[in-house]
Amino acid sequence: LQYGLMCPPHGKFGSIILYIMMLFILWGVLWAITGDEALPGGNLFALLVLWVCAVIGGAAITLIKLPPLLGMLLVGMMLRNAPYINVAKDIDQPWSLALRDIAFTVILIRAGLGLDAEALRKLKIACLRLAFISCVIECIAAAIISVLLLDFPWVFGIMLGFVLGAVSPAVIVSSMLNLHGKGYGVNKGIPTLVIAAASVDDVIAITGFSVALGIGFSTGNVMHVI
Structure with a gap:
């Protein structure tokens, strides 16, 4: 003291x-x-x-x-x-939305800079499987449960499914970069695989939610919205 x-x-x-x-x-x-x-x-x-x-x-x-x-x-x-x-x-809401977009962009930039190009080239098929299959299955399961239990319309059930199916890049990217810095799983490319799959998963979820949102609130031809 x-x-x-x-x-x-x-x-x-x-x-x-x-x-x-x-x-x-x-x-x-x-x-x-x-x-x-x-x-x-x-x-x-x-x-x-x-x-x-x-x-x-x-x-x-x-x-x-x-x-x-x-x-x-x-x-x-x-x-x-x-x-x-x-x-x-x-x-204010405009400030909040702008800061959230900036934070999401910075996280994805960190994810891109932390990727190992050689490991990603070897694991590209596994990365796509991990991103697409998990996101789509979670979305379908959440949509079916919300329609059966909560009496949601299918469009709103799909939107809820994409919201719940999206992973948190703030958690995944920071954790995987921490493990990558300590050398865990680097030889097998596990941090690169998880970071890339999480980024693709978010893109799929955002795209699917946007399409479902446009269909749900559209008043014209649905094909124009898609």
Whole structure:
């Protein structure tokens, strides 16, 4: 404790003070440049609070040996659904949609940069089987169950199936890149296979959902929508 409270502060105590000062400096710069957007109720203030809480939640859940992404997801769910907390609700929908598209693009770029071209060339057929068969079967199963149990129309059942059948690239890509960096499964190309299959799976799910959505809400010729 004496070492940490020395002037200047040392160790973890000094790091905590440094991070807090950087956070306030960042907020001050945003306030000076954007004005009300960096104040409570603004988009930038809500994004800054959301990011800080997500980082704290990810660091806290690692204390019980769980992935940081799980803690970030739990923090996001709490900020979005907890009563009297309007931080996440202050983010405008255009900002939210743009940030989600940017995040998805960055994840897919990371996935592409982390692929092994030689392993992908050898496992291309297995990659297509893993992507197509799993996504289509999950979609069909979810559609049938939703139609029989929930009395959904077939089009809405198919849309629900593609939503449930899509994998999470944020989980798959980061986990496989971590395993690839540690050397697990590299000789057999397993990280490359899973990353490529997950990317193709998402493309299939997004395409199928878009087509089903267009068919469900179309008023003209269905062939024009397809």
